[in-house]
Amino acid sequence: MKSFLADFWNLIRKHYRFLVMVFLIIFGVLVFVDLGFYTSSVIAPKTCAVCHYETSVVNRWENSYHADVSCSKCHTYSPGTYIRFIWKYWTGTYRFQINPHISDQSCLKCHGEEILKKKITYKRDIKFDHTQHIGRLARNTRLHCSSCHNFTSNQSHLDVNEETCFLCHFKNVPKGQAFPGCPSCHGTPKKIIHHSGFVFDHKTYVKAGITCNECHVDVASGTGNVPRERCRHCHVERFGKITDAEFIHEKHVTENDFDCNICHTAIKHGDIKLVNTLDVKCSSCHQTTHSAKKEMYMGAGGKDVPDTPSEMFLAQVSCEGCHSTISSEYVKSNAKSSLVQKKKACLRCHGGQYDKMLDNWIINMNRLVKEMQPKISKVGRLVSAASRSGRLNNEIEKKYVQKLYNDASYNFNFVKNGKGVHNIFYAVKLLKSTKSNLEAVSKELHAPPPKFRDPILTTPDAFCSAFCHNIVKPPDRIMFEQMDFPHNKHVKKVGLECTVCHSPERHKQRIISKQECMNCHHKDENANCATCHVYQTELYSGEVKEAGITDEPDVMYAAEIGCTDCHNLEDKREPLISVAENCVACHEEGYDQTLRKWHNDLQDRLIDVFMDLQGAETYLRRANLQPEERKKREALLKSAQKMYTVLNKGKPVHNPDVSEEIMDKIEALIKKVGYTRPKISVAK
Numbered sequence: 001m002k003s004f005l006a007d008f009w010n011l012i013r014k015h016y017r018f019l020v021m022v023f024l025i026i027f028g029v030l031v032f033v034d035l036g037f038y039t040s041s042v043i044a045p046k047t048c049a050v051c052h053y054e055t056s057v058v059n060r061w062e063n064s065y066h067a068d069v070s071c072s073k074c075h076t077y078s079p080g081t082y083i084r085f086i087w088k089y090w091t092g093t094y095r096f097q098i099n100p101h102i103s104d105q106s107c108l109k110c111h112g113e114e115i116l117k118k119k120i121t122y123k124r125d126i127k128f129d130h131t132q133h134i135g136r137l138a139r140n141t142r143l144h145c146s147s148c149h150n151f152t153s154n155q156s157h158l159d160v161n162e163e164t165c166f167l168c169h170f171k172n173v174p175k176g177q178a179f180p181g182c183p184s185c186h187g188t189p190k191k192i193i194h195h196s197g198f199v200f201d202h203k204t205y206v207k208a209g210i211t212c213n214e215c216h217v218d219v220a221s222g223t224g225n226v227p228r229e230r231c232r233h234c235h236v237e238r239f240g241k242i243t244d245a246e247f248i249h250e251k252h253v254t255e256n257d258f259d260c261n262i263c264h265t266a267i268k269h270g271d272i273k274l275v276n277t278l279d280v281k282c283s284s285c286h287q288t289t290h291s292a293k294k295e296m297y298m299g300a301g302g303k304d305v306p307d308t309p310s311e312m313f314l315a316q317v318s319c320e321g322c323h324s325t326i327s328s329e330y331v332k333s334n335a336k337s338s339l340v341q342k343k344k345a346c347l348r349c350h351g352g353q354y355d356k357m358l359d360n361w362i363i364n365m366n367r368l369v370k371e372m373q374p375k376i377s378k379v380g381r382l383v384s385a386a387s388r389s390g391r392l393n394n395e396i397e398k399k400y401v402q403k404l405y406n407d408a409s410y411n412f413n414f415v416k417n418g419k420g421v422h423n424i425f426y427a428v429k430l431l432k433s434t435k436s437n438l439e440a441v442s443k444e445l446h447a448p449p450p451k452f453r454d455p456i457l458t459t460p461d462a463f464c465s466a467f468c469h470n471i472v473k474p475p476d477r478i479m480f481e482q483m484d485f486p487h488n489k490h491v492k493k494v495g496l497e498c499t500v501c502h503s504p505e506r507h508k509q510r511i512i513s514k515q516e517c518m519n520c521h522h523k524d525e526n527a528n529c530a531t532c533h534v535y536q537t538e539l540y541s542g543e544v545k546e547a548g549i550t551d552e553p554d555v556m557y558a559a560e561i562g563c564t565d566c567h568n569l570e571d572k573r574e575p576l577i578s579v580a581e582n583c584v585a586c587h588e589e590g591y592d593q594t595l596r597k598w599h600n601d602l603q604d605r606l607i608d609v610f611m612d613l614q615g616a617e618t619y620l621r622r623a624n625l626q627p628e629e630r631k632k633r634e635a636l637l638k639s640a641q642k643m644y645t646v647l648n649k650g651k652p653v654h655n656p657d658v659s660e661e662i663m664d665k666i667e668a669l670i671k672k673v674g675y676t677r678p679k680i681s682v683a684k
Helices: 002-014 016-043 045-052 051-060 083-093 104-111 163-172 202-207 245-254 292-298 329-333 334-351 354-391 395-418 424-444 462-469 488-493 516-519 532-542 576-587 593-624 628-650 656-673
Strands: 118-124 126-129 191-195 197-199 218-223 268-274 477-480 482-484
Touching: 002 016, 016 083, 163 218, 163 268, 245 593, 292 395, 334 354, 354 395, 354 424, 354 462, 395 424, 477 488, 482 488, 532 628, 576 593, 593 628, 593 656, 628 656
Parallel strands: none
Antiparallel strands: 118 126, 191 197, 218 268, 477 482
């Protein structure tokens, strides 16, 4: 072997000049060819079409708004790139799947970073903010300009590929919803919509807190999944980490800038399916499809009363959900049997007591209609008499009075014919509007106003107990503003009316603020803070059962420093500001900054813990585990989430040492679940 190497070396030494010359010639030819192709790509970009499989790409480039920009302006090439391309082409080792890399810097050289700082309008009404997509993690994936501005076979070069948008916004999102919500793209809807003979004012629905998916129930089609056969286009049986979404996205999107649609199947958006109740056929029971009953159920069509759809309508329950599909003739002749069927429907979905609630609705609505009927007739006679006698001074006053009465009569008949039981919230609003109009008409005619005795019409909160909560009682305790709120105590012992805290317009909606609660509670010098601030007390005293921690009080608690020694209940500013000032009152100067540092550091770590919990939840949902193992890990995750709740609601700064200990326990549980936070490489 040594003699062979010695002979080979002697041969090289003997002919080294010739070999160097050959090498320099080959190197020079390669450099010339490489520079030639680079120059031609700048001067005549069609050179790229020399490779036949690039022709379609060049054609799309020619018809795009980048037609006057040469290839090399966007596509950065290192020395030898063209030689490598030519070699692959001649040897037939090139891939048909094109994935050219375009750096963000290439885009920003022309478009400038100012484009990232302003919102733009895409198509008709899509509000787009580049800062929400570039330079940050979007659904755990770092995107590039070319993630959205790429090309498919039917696109212009570097146009926005909407399929990429749909993948991010709709994949693994519950049906009828989008990430992070429809308004993020479409904004708050303001248009008045005409659909199947009905008129919808979106502003009314948004104001009432009705979400998009309560009417638009199906907004996207397709799964966006990744079939394994697509992996084989580039890899050979490399599926070890196919379920690790973070790793896959980091390698393919963040590092190598792959087009999402190379791997994912398409998700389509635009063909919107509406809630069944908007399209249901009720003609089997009612003569007209657009009946008063259906309008009542939808909560639309009244005079000067905001649209208020029924809770059942928003839950996408069609007419057949409560009414059996029997003929209208049978219903008329067997009313009692029909009511029994409806009660069974209540029990089937809601459980016990709800059949009695239906009885309440029917009884109360019938009583209200019965009380209103003679008053409508009486005021109607007054209006007719005033018109005949000329008691109204002029035509304007006459039209005003007539309109008030007509609206009152219309709303009353709407409730009567539409059966207010289909939408008790809306029906009561219509009847209260009728009451107000009748009183206004009487005042204009200088006549005594009609007297209404039913508290449902005369008080703001009798509705709650009369219709529902005398049957189905509200929960004894609820969470409000991170505080354990004893519901029954405030209603029964304190005697608060429902509408002090809850909106009379929207079911379950709270209108009371935390400050209003404190205005009452903080006046009591003997009030026990722990009654409301349960989680804060647990942390401060070092008795956190969820984390298995006992007798680890904060040093301030051990020194018998009470809540009001730090918290000034009269100070309306943010608690951290006033508490920091009180630190300096007892400790040396600069202690306020120490508190802020504790708070900020703990909150930063708590955010990381929250992100890890989200990641663990996603991992567990996608992991291929045996049922027993899945159940075990889900229990670990649930325990970690409970500990996080204590920290998030109790505020870690109340006991930094215990909070750090709890966060350590949470992270240990997350590791046992099997999730590890991915390392994110920041694009430069």
